[in-house]
Amino acid sequence: MTTEKRKPIVLIVGHASSALAAQLAAKLLPQADLERVVVSTDPQDVEAIEAGSMVFLTGVDDGTLVPTCERALARDLEPILVVDALRPLQTTPEAAKDFTSTLGHLVEKRVQTTVSAQVPGLVKMSRLMHYSYPKADSTTTLLVVIDSGTADAAVLTIERARAPFKDMLSFPGGFLDPHLESLPGCSSREAFEETHLEVPPEALELVDVRSNPERDERGHVIDHGYLWRVPAGMRAKVLAAIKAGDDAKADSTRFTRVATLLAAGESHQPGKASGSRVLAFDHMDLLLEAQKRYALVPPRSLFRRLAHRLGRYLLSL
Secondary structure (H helix, E strand, O other), X not given: OOOOOXXXXXXXEEOOOHHHHHHHHHHHOOHHHHHHEEEEXXXXXXXXXXXXXXEEEEEEEOOOHHHXXXXXXXXXXXXXXXXXXXXXXXXXXXHHHHHHHHHHHHHHOOOEEEOHHHHHHHHOOOOOOOOOOOOOEEEEEEEEEEOOOOOOOEEEEEEEOOOOOOOOEEOOEEEXXXXXXXXXXXXXXXXXXXXXXXXXXXXXXXXXXXXXXXXXXOOOEEEEEEEEEOOHHHHHHHHHHOOOOOOEOOOOOEEEEHHHHHHHOOOOOOOOOOOOOOOOOOHHHHHHHHHHHHOOOOHHHHHHHHHHHHHHHHHOO
16 A cells, blocks of 8 residues: 555544534544544644645535635645535525535635545545546536527627637637536536626526537537527627626627528538638537527528528639
């Protein structure tokens, strides 16, 4: 057994008595490893923990969770949030929402998350992994469409501020925060972070799932495409709200006509990369599927636009 495996396991239980902390340790951790467990109800104890140790954070957050994680990271510890064994001090809906936001903030700082059922397996591993075999990542991509079903239908787009596909047109989206949110919740959060638009998760419609192993150069990423057809009564509010945010180039957030995108990508073959790519990743596949299923632009209107383009091409010969 390696030295790394034998480092202490630390369980910090916020806002609890020593007796309750010991009970939680016995419940979460394998009996064979209990002699290695340091159970604490004082977040300040992270200052004395051996570098490289796993630190599981549980219990009630009385405002010390964020600074405890930050101190742990600064000391080269491995803080892990046991999300189903954590809760805010207050039990109001507002407090629960703020607490979820706090957990998301910590995830952005590369703090790991897990659930109680995975803790016994984690403490037996020689390095921090949740599974013995590779797992695909999950992302969501969102089509926000105004004037759906008309020739003027338009979809919310951004220009990507960073690789992959830097400077290319795309739809808002991003990675799921495991243990913290649902796929629709992820889609709503990413839309707000990238465009400042508040999208109700319950209004989203699942359009497709794209899982080609080569669709994302960062690894095997499974994307879930969602659609929000903006109600006519919310159109003005949506147009006034959009503004480039995280991952979007400054002043690049806008509504682009669906017919224009479809016409520009008329030679696109779903599932295949194109040398004249119009949208980042495989976002054109998502748009084509949404058009097929929901007729975002009336087929007759789209046909007229394509016929017009063909006529101009023939006249140029």
